[in-house]
Amino acid sequence: MNPLEIDWNRLNAIIAKHRGEKWGLIPLLQDIQETIGFIPPESMEPIAHALNLHPSQVQGVVTFYAGFSLKPKGKWVLRACRGTACHVKGSRGILRLMKKELGLEEGETSPDYQFTLETVACLGACFLAPTMMVNRDYFGKLNPTKVTSILAQYGKEKGDE
């Protein structure tokens, strides 16, 4: 798996935007997470410097929140819900299918940085169980066919690029 090239120009621009901001750490990290897709570990020192914090403090916040990742994620982050309602409605099988289709284990990212497979404790949409998310889109009342077609939908887009 090749390491992902980091766009330092974009990264530095984001850091510059928040420089010296009071309580600016989380908005800054969100900005980077959104734009770059993850928080490059090497960026923790410049971030800390810009906000007059210790790098260890930045790392503390990054590792505390599930919303921030120090590892690059795929273009599409697929989150299978493993909450109680979804479990009763067969989410275990859904997850197994996703793993098989993508060839990924939980928490893994495909070598071409297209897909990341994650599980969540609950998506808060139990009435649609079993559910999953792809980036910010919800998919509910899943069955194997639907899952395959969702995956194909994103896979197709991948082929277009």
Next chain:
Amino acid sequence: MENIVLSIDGQKVSCPPGTSVLEAAEQHGIKIPKLCYHPDLKPYGACRLCLVEDEKTGRLMASCVTPAASNMVIRTATPRIINHRRNIARLMIAEHPESCVVCSKGNHCQLRLIASQLGIGETKLHPMPNYKTLEQANPFIIRDLSKCILCGKCIRADHELVFVGAIDYNRRGFRSRPATVHDQALEKSNCTVCGTCLSMCPTGALSPKNRTYVGSPARESIAICGFCGVGCSLAMGAAGEKIVEVKPAQRPDSVNRATLCVRGHFAHDFLNVSNRLVSPLVRPNGNRRPAQLVPASWDEALEVIAKRLADIKSVNGPQSIAFLGSSKCTNEENYLLQKFARALIGTNSVDNGGYIFGQSRLRSFDERTAGGGRVNPLRGLERAEAIVVLGADPGHSLPVVGYYLKRAAGQGIPLVLVNPRRTELVNSAALWLRLQPQTDLELLNGLTALLHTKEGYDSGFIDRYTEGFSIFRYSLSALDLERVCRVTDIDRRQLDAAADLLHGKKIAFVVGQGILQQKGGQHSLNALLNLALMTGSLGKEGTGLYMLAKENNQAGALDMGAAPDRFPGRQSLKDDRVRKQWEQAWKVKLSPDQGLNLARMIMEAEKGNLKALYVMGENPLRALPATERVQKALQKLDFLVVQDILECETTRMADVVLPGAAFCEKDGSFTNLEGRIQSFSTVVPPPGHAKPDWEILDRLMAKMKNGCGYGSLEKIRAEIRQRVPMYAELDGRRQGWLRATSSKVIFGADGADGLISFSPMVSVDEPVKDEDYPFTAIFGSMRYHLGSGTRTGASRRIQELELSSEIEISPQDAAGLNFKEGEAVNVISRHGAVGAKVRLKTGILPGQIFAPLAVRGNTAMNLIGLSDLAPADSPGWKTCQVTLKPA
């Protein structure tokens, strides 16, 4: 504000507003168990063991984070609270490895203590041990995070007390642990290994790495650290007759409280090394080199010294004998040594190791202030209005001062840093004036002139306590600020910004070796005092000049007269009244003529004029520049006596070697840089036949005058108290302070009987470019070593770091010279050459290099020529011009 009255366990308790319930209870002798609370840290409420119950509401509250409120009715030990506490402790233990029996925290473990107090044996919970990797690669700290209870003390100590920020919580929930950035090992992070976290840790998660001893020490005693001039209080743990562990004493009135530095915490293992001197050594066959040094009895050795010194005195006269006192030995010992020189031999040639750090430059400062202005408690820095740090890198040289400065800056006190190099203080500084080396004087002149123009002076103070301002202000208005900016290479806007930051404020000046050792250091000091006088920055807490003494008793050795130009009490030899007093006290005739200082001793030995040298607790062969020259000079001596604790370069050349005692092996007192006189007593006996240095001197002096000696330390102290009014508080109490002996520096309401005068303004020459030696090498210290590194270099832990001689160079210069990181190069100056490895550092300006001292035999010193530091035109020992060649 009125005190709050509440009831705790039925007891009426009164405390000031803002006090927590826990503190209120403790102040009244009610004990509440706690793990995450520490008086020096902000309350945190992590461990929840300090739960108390409000009787009125029935609420359970963590008492460390609950402010006391009036009419509260608090219970601290109801069955309900105890039950909760037990459950909390049980949960902690369920996650804790069952390794108490082999844990080196042993009896110091607070978790174990609390568990036993709460009567918890087995938790009867499903154990969920939290296995983490054990980290013990560095020579100082073992981290076993499976024993961490997440109290956050280490992290808070790191952030609140020492301001390094090496660690913080990482991840969350069950997986949460303190971690460095990128989860690196401590030694790879920016951790300074001060060990403050270690002494805070309530469990075995952090423990000192100790190769020679396992378990908790048998007994602990308080001592004063023998390394730098801060004078930290230590709790020294001993087993048998050896020191096995050192911790901060955590006394509220100590200078360091809960903090220490890597040297103080970990380098004391040098006390137990095999090259400690344990017996007097003499050279048989009439005591001539090259006969080997062989062990001898004390009587034999002292007999030889007494006879030889008497012979040399009668043949060559008293001026052919010199004495080198020690900035590491006690006040009492330095007093005895200079008395030995002056009263018994009749020479003023006595100095101490403080000379190396530019101590002789303090003279005109002392004369102007009549020896006053010396009491400057470091805690004042945290209450200062503004701080200016010049020529100092306290993060390395005196780390505890660095903590004070960072804490002060953290509170928002404006800190102006004057340094050519990027140091750790830069991040804390409100303004960093990155001047050219050796141009501090010009900068100070410029700053003073600017503040004068902006009317940032205290006319009340000037009128009342000073003289000569009218002439001085004339020279200020004539100063060419453009020239100042050109010489210092500081932008005019920056200079203005500095003046604005300091305008109308009382300033604390922190003055390091960079000023004292540099060319024209005494002029810079005079300019500093002028600035302090003009802004009225003297005589109040958080103002004045904080002179950073590099070694533990540098200030005291000078106070005790271990200097060629002063009597004890920093009194001038030339003062007839003073000299009469000493003549009466010692019943001898004393000369008003200045003796030889350390550099001149070597020069006179070279010429053959100096015949004998008595060295106590110094290693001039390693500490002075021009090793070869010093070695030849010492070889020319007829007689060299060295009294020391470690076998070193200088003892190997001696004709007689006397084994002395380290600071924790004797009674005595040190005076720290604040002017605090700290007395201490023996923790462990000296090894073998070694003796406390004052006892050696006392016996030798008694032998030489065929009389009896003092016999006890108290008798020496009594004489000092009587003759040196400054040391009236040297009476064996743990702490005393220097007394001001002149009303000049007391700054009372009714004025003073002597006024402090402004000194005339002096300028530095514009530097000329040196084509042959284009780089300016700046010499400085690194935190793992002190002084020339004789003691720290003997520490096994420091040795394990395998520090090599390195020079720091800017990446631009490295690219220009085609040097790569880690490449071996030769650094060549007019006086010598040394080999070193290159380290690329962005904190260095092109055209400059930084050479750390003390590593590997202190070879970097050889780049500096041996010159006398005392005259104003001395080139100084802080920088020199060099060129770099590939090795």
